Each structure stands twice: as structure tokens, then as C-alpha cells.
Amino acid sequence: xxxxxxxxxxxxxxxxxxxxxxxxxxxxxxxxxxxxxxxxxxxxxxxxxxxxxxxxxxxxxxxxxxxxxxxxxxxxxxxxxxxxxxxxxxxxxxxxxxxxxxxxxxxxxxxxxxxxxxxxxxxxxxxxxxxxxxxxxxxxxxxxxxxxxxxxxxxxxxxxxxxxxxxxxxxxxxxxxxxxxxxxxxxxxxxxxxxxxxxxxxxxxxxxxxxxxxxxxxxxxxxxxx
Amino acid sequence: xxxxxxxxxxxxxxxxxxxxxxxxxxxxxxxxxxxxxxxxxxxxxxxxxxxxxxxxxxxxxxxxxxxxxxxxxxxxxxxxxxxxxxxxxxxxxxxxxxxxxxxxxxxxxxxxxxxxxxxxxxxxxxxxxxxxxxxxxxxxxxxxxxxxxxxxxxxxxxxxxxxxxxxxxxxxxxxxxxxxxxxxxxxxxxxxxxxxxxxxxxxxxxxxxxxxxxxxxxxxxxxxxx
DNA sequence: TATGAATGATAGTAACACTATCTTTGCAAA
DNA sequence: TTTGCAAAGATAGTGTTACTATCATTCATA
Numbered sequence: 248x249x250x251x252x253x254x255x256x257x258x259x260x261x262x263x264x265x266x267x268x269x270x271x272x273x274x275x276x277x278x279x280x281x282x283x284x285x286x287x288x289x290x291x292x293x294x295x296x297x298x299x300x301x302x303x304x305x306x307x308x309x310x311x312x313x314x315x316x317x318x319x320x321x322x323x324x325x326x327x328x329x330x331x332x333x334x335x336x337x338x339x340x341x342x343x344x345x346x347x348x349x350x351x352x353x354x355x356x357x358x359x360x361x362x363x364x365x366x367x368x369x370x371x372x373x374x375x376x377x378x379x380x381x382x383x384x385x386x387x388x389x390x391x392x393x394x395x396x397x398x399x400x401x402x403x404x405x406x407x408x409x410x411x412x413x414x415x416x417x418x419x420x421x422x423x424x425x426x427x428x429x430x431x432x433x434x435x436x437x438x439x440x441x442x443x444x445x446x447x448x449x450x451x452x453x454x455x456x457x458x459x460x461x462x463x464x465x466x467x468x469x470x471x472x473x
Numbered sequence: 474x475x476x477x478x479x480x481x482x483x484x485x486x487x488x489x490x491x492x493x494x495x496x497x498x499x500x501x502x503x504x505x506x507x508x509x510x511x512x513x514x515x516x517x518x519x520x521x522x523x524x525x526x527x528x529x530x531x532x533x534x535x536x537x538x539x540x541x542x543x544x545x546x547x548x549x550x551x552x553x554x555x556x557x558x559x560x561x562x563x564x565x566x567x568x569x570x571x572x573x574x575x576x577x578x579x580x581x582x583x584x585x586x587x588x589x590x591x592x593x594x595x596x597x598x599x600x601x602x603x604x605x606x607x608x609x610x611x612x613x614x615x616x617x618x619x620x621x622x623x624x625x626x627x628x629x630x631x632x633x634x635x636x637x638x639x640x641x642x643x644x645x646x647x648x649x650x651x652x653x654x655x656x657x658x659x660x661x662x663x664x665x666x667x668x669x670x671x672x673x674x675x676x677x678x679x680x681x682x683x684x685x686x687x688x689x690x691x692x693x694x695x696x697x698x699x
Numbered sequence: 700t701a702t703g704a705a706t707g708a709t710a711g712t713a714a715c716a717c718t719a720t721c722t723t724t725g726c727a728a729a
Numbered sequence: 730t731t732t733g734c735a736a737a738g739a740t741a742g743t744g745t746t747a748c749t750a751t752c753a754t755t756c757a758t759a
Contacts, residue, residue, distance in 0.1 A: 286612035386512035420686045426671040445652040
């Protein structure tokens with residue numbers, strides 16, 4: 248059984264849908280590699296075009312600019328992760344077990360999903376850690392939000408917020424706790440590897456410790472609200 | 474009694490110390506205003522030079538590039554905030570009261586400190602919310618860290634981590650909890666104002682709610698570890 | 700009065716972020 | 730089979746950004 252996983256993306260995220268052509272798929276594939284290699288600041292459409300074997304103008308037909316491309320990649324990632332969350336928590340009754348699964352999915356390195364041929368999720372995960380918040384930390388955030396560019400992120404946050412409420416219906420800050428665990432899953436990972444004195448995981452650099460920290464954070468918050 | 478507050482900055486943060494000259498002080502003053510107005514991405518040394526009435530070359534004598542200037546501003550802010558924390562918690566015996574004071578200082582809009590004539594802390598606080606993490610979310614983070622450019626941030630985190638341990642000596646994640654409340658104080662504020670569905674504070678947009686959320690987060694974590 | 704540091708003034712370069720236009724390719728409807 | 734049309738390739742060009750270099754001026758101090 249060979250399954251292809253296609254994620255339907257908001258049309259405002261691109262000028263021409265990259266999933267609908269070979270060139271588009273190459274743009275996604277190589278932009279992920281280049282951003283991971285040199286960082287988003289050093290990433291340019293010219294370098295991307297060279298890596299692909301096309302021209303700058305070719306890239307501009309798909310994405311307005313490199314910031315839009317970053318938003319696209321992050322939106323793709325959050326959509327894919329929400330699918331993972333839905334899939335992996337399916338049939339789990341106990342909301343506590345569900346929430347633990349979510350924390351693990353957030354804070355643990357993902358493996359490349361072979362059903363998405365031109366996206367390497369494990370590299371994309373690394374990009375989200377370092378570059379993810381740059382997608383919305385801009386002066387344009389409100390306009391971009393009006394175009395629903397951050398919907399996948401907000402949807403995932405809402406899903407997690409609802410799981411929190413399932414665990415503890417009277418907890419007062421489900422959405423803020425959800426965005427906190429999402430952000431901290433990635434920030435604590437970045438800190439652990441780059442500024443380790445900001446964490447308690449510097450010695451082992453073990454993602455499992457981030458999971459335990461987040462579980463402790465979440466379930467003591469929910470536990471004490473009962 | 475007129476008091477001047479001078480913060481001694483790491484010499485690697487600049488090429489020439491901006492606090493030692495009129496031009497340097499103008500660079501700080503106007504860069505804060507311009508970054509706040511247009512965002513860090515749109516901010517250039519040319520525009521800054523025009524605003525000040527000098528030339529690009531003049532700015533480059535003080536800072537290698539705009540990213541270094543951002544690191545300088547954030548380092549300055551964290552140093553100033555650590556001073557605030559030390560000052561405001563001085564003579565408080567109860568570690569719980571101390572930690573609550575810290576959360577309030579982190580999550581509440583600051584007022585301009587008139588003892589620092591060329592830095593407007595309330596605007597700088599806004600810059601930290603939107604641009605702060607861009608200082609370290611780069612490929613250069615390890616090198617910059619070796620030059621101790623992030624020391625003020627790490628020091629503040631250590632101070633807060635120690636307060637956490639004072640409250641609850643056996644708590645296992647004091648540093649991670651400290652970096653979590655620092656980051657979340659700013660992120661929840663950004664979300665509240667720009668992507669409100671990621672928080673539970675969208676209706677009132679009241680910073681006091683962020684304070685309550687963080688207090689709940691921290692003290693349930695510490696409470697349940699006793 | 701001489702010295703030197705800070706600043707001002709001007710110029711220049713390579714890369715970046717686009718925009719425009721024209722040609723070629725390939726497929727699909729007439 | 731022809732015609733048409735969209736995607737992609739090729740090339741060029743523009744304004745801005747991110748610097749670097751050089752030389753002249755000011756001004757305090759030895």
C-alpha cells in the first residue's frame with residue numbers, strides 16, 4: 248500500500264502552487280536544505296535558483312519573496328504536525344495520555360515522512376526551531392494574519408488547548424498554556440543546543456528531558472487547578 | 474538628588490562605545506525609535522544616519538552591522554532589567570513574594586527610566602517583545618555566545634533560577650522554568666496583541682492577566698514539587 | 700603650535716530584491 | 730495538424746542594502 252500525503256495549503260501563501268509542478272517541488276525541497284544550511288538571513292532566491300538550476304525570476308513566479316516562502320514552510324509544517332497529532336492520538340481515550348503524546352510529538356525530533364517526497368520533515372523541524380518564530384515576528388503580522396497565513400499554527404494550538412480542557416475543564420488558560428508548550432518545545436531545544444545555561448538539559452542534551460520538563464509544567468498546572 | 478544610571482557593557486558588543494560620545498548616544502536613541510517604528514527588517518544604517526544627521530560610515534564606526542546593534546540593545550535591556558529585579562526585590566525576605574515581583578517586572582510595560590537619558594525603556598521593552606529573540610536565533614549564535622554577548626540575558630535567567638530554587642529547593646528545572654517565564658512574558662504579550670487566539674487574554678488585552686497566567690504556571694510547578 | 704582622535708563628506712562595489720520582456724517548450728483543444 | 734496558451738528559460742535592468750575606503754575638517758589636549 249503506497250500512500251501519498253498531500254496537504255492543502257491556503258492559496259494566499261503562494262503565487263503559484265508549488266505542489267502542482269516539478270519546479271515548485273524543487274523550490275520546496277531545496278529551500279528547506281538551503282535555509283537549514285546557511286540560516287534564513289543568508290538565504291536568497293538567487294542561491295536557491297542556482298541550487299535548483301533555474302533563475303531568480305522562476306522562483307518569484309511561485310513566491311512573492313523569501314519571507315512568504317518561510318511562512319509557507321512553517322504553515323506546511325504545522326499542518327503536517329496537526330495531522331500527526333490527530334493520527335497519533337486517535338483512539339486514545341485518556342486525555343492525559345493524549346496530551347503526553349502531543350508533548351512528545353512537539354519536543355522530539357521527527358523522522359522524515361516518506362509519504363511526502365519533496366519535504367524532509369526532520370530538517371524542517373530543525374528550521375522551525377531556529378527560524379519558525381520569524382514567520383510572525385514582523386510588522387506585517389496583522390495583515391498576514393488577516394490572510395489566514397498562520398491558521399495552521401492557530402489550529403494546532405486550538406487542538407492542544409481543547410485537550411488541555413479535556414484533562415482539566417476548569418483550567419483558566421488553555422490557549423496560553425498550549426502556545427507555551429508549543430513555543431517552549433522548540434525554544435528549550437534551541438537553548439539546550441546553543442545556549443545551554445538557559446536550560447537544565449545542557450549536560451546530556453537529551454530531548455527526553457525537555458519532554459519531562461514540559462510534562463511536569465503542564466500536569467502540575469492542570470493538577471493544581473482541580 | 475540627581476542620579477545617572479550607567480550600565481557597563483561588554484566591549485565586544487561595539488566597535489566604539491556609544492555611551493562615550495554624543496554621536497554614540499544619538500545612535501542608541503534613534504535606533505530604538507526607528508526599529509520600533511518600522512521593525513528590525515526595514516531598519517537600515519542609512520535611514521538611521523539620515524535620522525541622526527550623520528552618514529552611514531559614521532554609524533559603522535560604532536557598530537559592525539545592524540545585527541550587532543540589536544544584540545547591543547537587547548544586552549542593554551537585560552542588564553537594566555536585572556538591575557531592576559535586584560533593586561525591586563531587595564529586602565524582600567519571602568521568596569514567593571520576590572518571584573511574584575519578578576514576574577510583574579517581566580510581564581508589565583515598563584516606564585521610561587529618566588536616569589538613562591538616551592534610552593527609552595518603554596519603547597525598548599516593545600522592541601524586545603517583537604525583535605528580542607532575533608538577537609540569538611541565528612547561525613552565529615555559538616560564536617556570539619563565546620564572545621559573551623548574551624551574558625546579560627543568561628545572568629538574568631540565573632538570578633530568576635536561583636529565586637525559583639529559594640522557593641522550592643528540590644524543583645528539578647529551575648533554569649528552564651526561568652527561561653520559560655522570561656520568553657513567555659514577552660511572547661504572550663505579542664500573541665495577545667497580534668495573534669490573540671493563541672492566548673486567553675484576547676478580549677481584555679490586559680497585561681495583568683499574563684501576570685496571573687505566569688504566576689499560576691510557576692507556583693503550581695513549584696507547589697507540586699514539594 | 701603640533702598631534703591625534705572623532706567626525707564629516709564623498710565615492711565606490713558587490714550583493715540583494717525585485718521587475719520586465721522576450722523566447723522556447725510542451726500539451727491540449729479546435 | 731494547426732493554433733493557442735501556460736509554464737519555464739534566458740537575459741537585462743533598476744533601486745536599495747551592506748558595506749569599505751579615502752580624504753578633509755574640527756576640536757581638545759600636550
